[in-house]
Amino acid sequence: MSNDVDHFLNIARLGIDAEAFLQTPIGKHLKEKAQTELDVAINELVDADPDDVKANREIRNRIHVVGMFLKWMDEAITAGNEAHRQLRDIEDRSRFSE
Amino acid sequence: MGKKVEAPEVEVSDTTKAEMIDPNATMVDLDVENPSEPEQQVDDVRAAIYAKHAEKRQEEITGQAATDELPEDEITVKVNGKELKVPREKVDAAGGVVAYQKNAAASELLNQASAEARRVKEEAEALERRRRELDEREQRFTQAQLVTAQKPAPPVSDDAQKALARQYHDAMLDGDIDKADELLLQISAAQKATAVNPDEIASIAVKRAREELTAEERRKQAEKFEAERLEAVAEFPTKYKDLSSNDIARDLVDDQTKRIYREHPDWGAKAIIDEAAKRVRELIKSVAPTTASEKVDAKRNLTQIRAGSARSVNRPPPKPQTGSEYVSSLRHQRGLPT
Numbered sequence: 048m049s050n051d052v053d054h055f056l057n058i059a060r061l062g063i064d065a066e067a068f069l070q071t072p073i074g075k076h077l078k079e080k081a082q083t084e085l086d087v088a089i090n091e092l093v094d095a096d097p098d099d100v101k102a103n104r105e106i107r108n109r110i111h112v113v114g115m116f117l118k119w120m121d122e123a124i125t126a127g128n129e130a131h132r133q134l135r136d137i138e139d140r141s142r143f144s145e
Numbered sequence: 146m147g148k149k150v151e152a153p154e155v156e157v158s159d160t161t162k163a164e165m166i167d168p169n170a171t172m173v174d175l176d177v178e179n180p181s182e183p184e185q186q187v188d189d190v191r192a193a194i195y196a197k198h199a200e201k202r203q204e205e206i207t208g209q210a211a212t213d214e215l216p217e218d219e220i221t222v223k224v225n226g227k228e229l230k231v232p233r234e235k236v237d238a239a240g241g242v243v244a245y246q247k248n249a250a251a252s253e254l255l256n257q258a259s260a261e262a263r264r265v266k267e268e269a270e271a272l273e274r275r276r277r278e279l280d281e282r283e284q285r286f287t288q289a290q291l292v293t294a295q296k297p298a299p300p301v302s303d304d305a306q307k308a309l310a311r312q313y314h315d316a317m318l319d320g321d322i323d324k325a326d327e328l329l330l331q332i333s334a335a336q337k338a339t340a341v342n343p344d345e346i347a348s349i350a351v352k353r354a355r356e357e358l359t360a361e362e363r364r365k366q367a368e369k370f371e372a373e374r375l376e377a378v379a380e381f382p383t384k385y386k387d388l389s390s391n392d393i394a395r396d397l398v399d400d401q402t403k404r405i406y407r408e409h410p411d412w413g414a415k416a417i418i419d420e421a422a423k424r425v426r427e428l429i430k431s432v433a434p435t436t437a438s439e440k441v442d443a444k445r446n447l448t449q450i451r452a453g454s455a456r457s458v459n460r461p462p463p464k465p466q467t468g469s470e471y472v473s474s475l476r477h478q479r480g481l482p483t
Contacts, residue, residue, distance in 0.1 A: 052468050059472045067479045134468035 052137060055130040062127010065120050077116070084113045224249040282326065289330050306335050374414035385422045397425045 068074040088110040095102050218233045224246055231245065239245035309332045316325040381398075382389040388398055401421035405412070412420075466474070476483045 056468050056471065059468075060475065063472070063475055063479055063481060066481055070480070131469060131472045134472065138467050138469055 052134060055133045055137075058130035059127045059134065062124050062130065065123035065127065069120060069124075078120070081113045081116050085110060085117070088113065222246055222249070225253055282322075286326055286330070289327075290333070306332065309335065370414055374418075377415040377418045381418065381422075388422055388425055394425055394429065397428070398422055401425060 069078055088106050092103065092106045092110065095106055097103065219230050220233055220236060220242070222229050222231045222236065222242055222245060229249070231249075236242055236245045239248055309328055313325055313328040313332065316322075316328055385398075388394040398418070398421045401424050402417050405417045405420050405424075409417070473483050
């Protein structure tokens with residue numbers, strides 16, 4: 048049980064760090080930049096020649112990179128919140144079992 | 146015919162000698178012939194004398210008879226040189242003209258003497274009144290001088306003194322003695338007021354010197370008191386450590402110093418502070434518990450935990466922080482919504 052608690056605590060700490068990072072000026076800047084880059088790449092992809100595989104591949108790579116950053120950040124925050132919920136569940140189960 | 150000549154009257158004034166005025170009684174018949182010779186010689190001489198004054202006397206008698214004809218019951222009597230018309234009855238009652246004249250003369254002289262005596266008495270009384278008035282005036286003058294000597298009058302200017310002198314002369318010329326006396330007193334007082342009094346100047350100088358000495362002594366006493374006070378305040382923390390370490394006790398000592406200074410203004414600063422500290426200590430002792438049981442009760446009622454004490458309050462151990470609580474606190478610390 049204590050391993051689970053520690054595990055969840057670590058995840059929760061990580062999520063808190065990620066959420067806190069995005070609140071910092073550098074985090075806000077990166078998030079905004081990534082969002083902008085994503086929008087531009089999607090537009091380029093829409094406008095690209097469908098037969099130009101290379102161009103399409105490059106645009107998609109750019110979209111993936113930006114997407115991955117945003118996705119990882121979001122996943123960390125979500126995992127942290129989930130870990131927080133899990134900890135409450137564990138505590139509730141242990142309280143009722145006493 | 147024998148010529149009857151009335152014997153002239155011989156007036157003897159201011160004497161009680163009788164005067165034969167009755168013409169009937171004085172008729173002498175000079176024409177009677179063959180009188181006796183010696184008597185005839187005397188009669189001749191007498192007649193000559195009578196004749197000498199006869200005319201004059203006739204005029205007098207004639208004039209008197211013309212103006213006032215005497216009634217037959219009144220006769221003229223000369224008393225002390227004055228002719229009086231007296232009823233014959235009175236003359237007869239007095240015993241004759243001579244006797245009447247004597248009595249009347251005596252009465253008149255007596256009246257004159259009485260009048261003179263009365264006049265002398267009145268003059269003596271007037272003199273006595275005058276003497277009393279003068280005495281009273283002198284007494285008033287003396288008293289007025291004493292009063293002006295006790296009340297020093299303010300200095301009077303030269304013009305004012307000249308005016309007073311002029312008024313004094315006017316009063317003397319008018320004969321107003323009372324006013325003149327008053328003015329004389331005023332002039333005398335004015336002269337005394339303006340005069341320089343060396344004794345007064347000396348007394349003023351002595352008074353000023355004494356005041357200056359007193360002020361100097363007071364200043365020195367104040368300096369001495371202040372120096373002593375500073376010294377006592379400096380040694381208070383060491384001398385009364387128990388009182389100086391407590392603010393309330395120190396304030397109590399301050400209040401007591403003020404009260405003691407009012408009670409004993411002649412005490413020195415050190416004595417006042419020592420007395421104040423003593424009183425505060427006694428006050429503290431009076432309210433603090435003294436008996437053993439009182440001390441034990443006081444300790445039992447203590448709620449503070451003292452260091453090194455065996456007794457301690459049983460408190461439940463602090464509850465360990467759960468994981469979720471830790472995460473919540475961490476989120477709160479990082480400014481994230483919880």
